[in-house]
Structure formats: C-alpha cells, structure tokens
Amino acid sequence: MILKGTFLHAPTLGELEIRPNAYLVTKNTAVVGLYDTLPPEYEGQPVTDWGDALIIPAFTDLHIHAPQIINRGIGYDKELLPWLETYTFPAEARFADPAFADRAWKAFLNHLWAVGTLRFSAFATIHKEAAWRLMELTEQSGLRGLIGKVNMDRNSPDSLREDTHASLADTEELICRSREELRHTRFILTPRFVPSTTPELMDGLGQLGEKYDLPIQSHLSENPSEVAWVAQLHPDIPTYTQVYEHFGLLRQDKTIMAHAIHLSDGEKDLLKNKGVMLAHCALSNTNLSSGIMPLRQDLGLGLRCCVASDVAGGHTASMARSVAATVQTSKLNGLNHPDQSPLSLAEAFYLATRGAGSFFGDVGAFLPGFEFDALVLRPSTLDALVERTPFERLEQFLYDGDDRNIAARYCAGSLVEQPFPELELA
Ligand code: GUN
Ligand code: FE
Numbered sequence: 001m002i003l004k005g006t007f008l009h010a011p012t013l014g015e016l017e018i019r020p021n022a023y024l025v026t027k028n029t030a031v032v033g034l035y036d037t038l039p040p041e042y043e044g045q046p047v048t049d050w051g052d053a054l055i056i057p058a059f060t061d062l063h064i065h066a067p068q069i070i071n072r073g074i075g076y077d078k079e080l081l082p083w084l085e086t087y088t089f090p091a092e093a094r095f096a097d098p099a100f101a102d103r104a105w106k107a108f109l110n111h112l113w114a115v116g117t118l119r120f121s122a123f124a125t126i127h128k129e130a131a132w133r134l135m136e137l138t139e140q141s142g143l144r145g146l147i148g149k150v151n152m153d154r155n156s157p158d159s160l161r162e163d164t165h166a167s168l169a170d171t172e173e174l175i176c177r178s179r180e181e182l183r184h185t186r187f188i189l190t191p192r193f194v195p196s197t198t199p200e201l202m203d204g205l206g207q208l209g210e211k212y213d214l215p216i217q218s219h220l221s222e223n224p225s226e227v228a229w230v231a232q233l234h235p236d237i238p239t240y241t242q243v244y245e246h247f248g249l250l251r252q253d254k255t256i257m258a259h260a261i262h263l264s265d266g267e268k269d270l271l272k273n274k275g276v277m278l279a280h281c282a283l284s285n286t287n288l289s290s291g292i293m294p295l296r297q298d299l300g301l302g303l304r305c306c307v308a309s310d311v312a313g314g315h316t317a318s319m320a321r322s323v324a325a326t327v328q329t330s331k332l333n334g335l336n337h338p339d340q341s342p343l344s345l346a347e348a349f350y351l352a353t354r355g356a357g358s359f360f361g362d363v364g365a366f367l368p369g370f371e372f373d374a375l376v377l378r379p380s381t382l383d384a385l386v387e388r389t390p391f392e393r394l395e396q397f398l399y400d401g402d403d404r405n406i407a408a409r410y411c412a413g414s415l416v417e418q419p420f421p422e423l424e425l426a
Helices: 066-071 080-096 098-115 128-141 164-181 199-212 224-233 240-246 265-273 282-287 295-300 319-336 345-360 390-400
Strands: 002-009 017-027 030-035 048-057 059-065 117-123 144-148 216-220 255-259 277-280 304-307 374-377 406-411
Touching (some): 002 390, 059 255, 066 117, 098 117, 098 128, 117 345, 295 304, 304 319
Parallel strands (some): 117 144, 216 255, 255 277
Antiparallel strands (some): 002 017, 017 030
C-alpha cells in the first residue's frame, strides 16, 4: 500500500517528525518507509492520495473499563471508593445479562473506533460469558485488544463477588479458549485491585501468569483512602506495590498499573526494575479528586509511562482529550512544584501513541518495521478558514477532540471501517 499526505508522528519523547506531502509505503501490516519522493521501484503502483490531510498514528489506550462506557460522565460527586459502590459496581452487574452485554460491547467498539483508539487494553467484567463475548467481538472488529475478565472475591457487592476457585477456573478457561480460537485478541490477567482480591486469588492469578506467560493489568495507589485500606488488609507487607510483587503480579515488562499517584521512592524503584507500564489517567484523577501523578518526575526517573482514559473515571474515551488533559494537569502540578516542568503537547502525544503502543511491540510511530496504525485527519470547514501549520492542526485536534475530523483509520496495515454498522454511532 502507498499513501500520500502530510505525516506527523512522535518517534521519541518530545520529538515530532513532520513530513509534508510525503509517501508512506507499507507491506502486509508494517511500515516499509516514509519518503519525500516515491522510490523508483514503486512507480506505477496505485497511490491513495489523502491530499492535504494530516496523517498521525492512531491512539493506544492501555487503561479502559469496557462496561463503564455506559457511565461516562456520571457520578463525579464522590471519590473512588464510594464512587465504585454507588455508580460503578451497579453498572458492571448489568453485564450478567448476555443480551445487554452484546449490545454494550458493540457500541463500545464502535465508539473506540470513532474516537481513533484502535488498540487498547480493557477490563471486561467478572462474567465469563460477557468477557468471552467482548473478546470475540474485538476479534471481529479489526481493532487490536487485550481483554481481561475481572477477578473479584472480596469487599464487593453480592452481585459482583466470585467464589475464589470459580474465578480462577473461569479465568483459565478463557485463557485457553482465546488461545485456541482467536488470532489477534489476547487475554490479560485482571485482578481489579488489592482490596477486591483475596490473597488466595492473587496467588492463583500469579501462578496462571507464570504458567501461560500472560500480561497483567490492575490499579495501584490511586486514592489515599484506598492506599490506607490496602495497608490495613496487608499489615505484613510494607507497601501497596509490594503486595502485587508478593503474589507474583508484577510480571517483568508485561504489567500495566493504572494511576500510580501516591508512591514512595522504594515503590518507584521496584516499578522501574519490573518494567511496569504506569497508565496516567488525568481526566479520572481530576474527576475523582484522586491527586496528580508527578509525571515529569516519574519520566525523569526512567519509569515507563503512558496516557490512558480510564473510562468511566475518565468522562470520555477520546484519547485526544486525555492528551490535552495530561498537559493541563501537569501545568497545575508545576504551579505547586516549580522543579517539575509541565509536559509539552508533543510529549503527551507521544505517551498516547508510541509510549502506549510499545506495550504491543513496534506500534505507535511511522518507523520502518512498525505496525501501520494511523488516523487521517481532515480539517472541518471552520478549521479550514485559516491556514495552519501541521503542528497547529495537531494542537487543535487534540484540544478540541472532535472525532468528526477523522476521515479514515488504519490498524495493522488495513483500513478499518465502523465495526458494527448495524448500531448507529450517534
Ligand atoms: N479501582 C478499582 N476499580 C476501579 C475502577 O473501576 N476505576 C478506577 N478508576 N479505579 C478503580
Ligand atoms: Fe481504572
């Protein structure tokens, strides 16, 4: 495939490469190269000319709760723990109904497609049938997903509390079934967080992680009351991060921990050594008054970080808006901590594309050998009134977040159409 347009990507933190009127050549799923003039060996081959469109890497969202898509924007009068009890658990309990789950998952996948999130790591719910259905539909969608059945066997309402052994058995069944039946959609172990998983369950999940060499996702140190509760539940383990380590749940370079706001220096050392990906969720942290992750400091320490939406703690699945919120939040943090400079938009954009994409391998930039994931952006009539540089167009798209500017989407080298057109988007 050969595409022509103005390409903009962030190959490293803080760097933007802008290539006006360039040619991008792909082979199978991956980028071959980006050229100012088409190399002679490709002459005469068909070119998809996107004209003056801006072509950027598609987004990867490494922390999103698929069932909570129905709740986005609701219930931000409470902090994390009462928010879970009051709004989130009742919403997730609805996914015991397979017909409801089917409709909601299709709408979820349509929605991610619309906002330009073409790869993701999602929490499903505790329900085996619903989690499997999300895996199957993701496989059909053309998007690339890691999906986890959530594990919860303590401190949960009756409707969302599992028997420990059943939780492990259901998890193992989905691991095996997805390996046999699916090509692109993979299972990710998903203990909700320490307060909702007993030591026995965490231990069993750690063993499944080893047995099947699986990635893991969970929550870490989001809210002060949560951190205090974990200390009470595990008085013999010094820190929240070490609880996960103790049960084998910090798998080397294969773990995503969301939030990671209230951490000691020792915890940061451990997270760095384990290559844990910290998913920074600026919208959620603001909506639930959780705190501000010291992203500049963490990046300086060499921690792996990305930008994620955390729907429905985050009120929108738009990664564009999460990128802008990351910059905004880091500016507020900088007011209280003048030693921590705010992130630039280019840095936050990197964290939502190449930074997050690295969890999937060579994903998130237009470099040779990288999977070709892209969004084609066309200015609206309003934005076309004034001539803009490619960077200004990126700025306006990220801050405004209007997905109607996305004219086409490519994932792993293929054009992706709306996955479930029988459900209307609007
Ligand atoms: N901690 C445990 N569960 C959740 C959840 O669903 N959302 C967020 N933001 N934090 C959590
Ligand atoms: Fe979350």
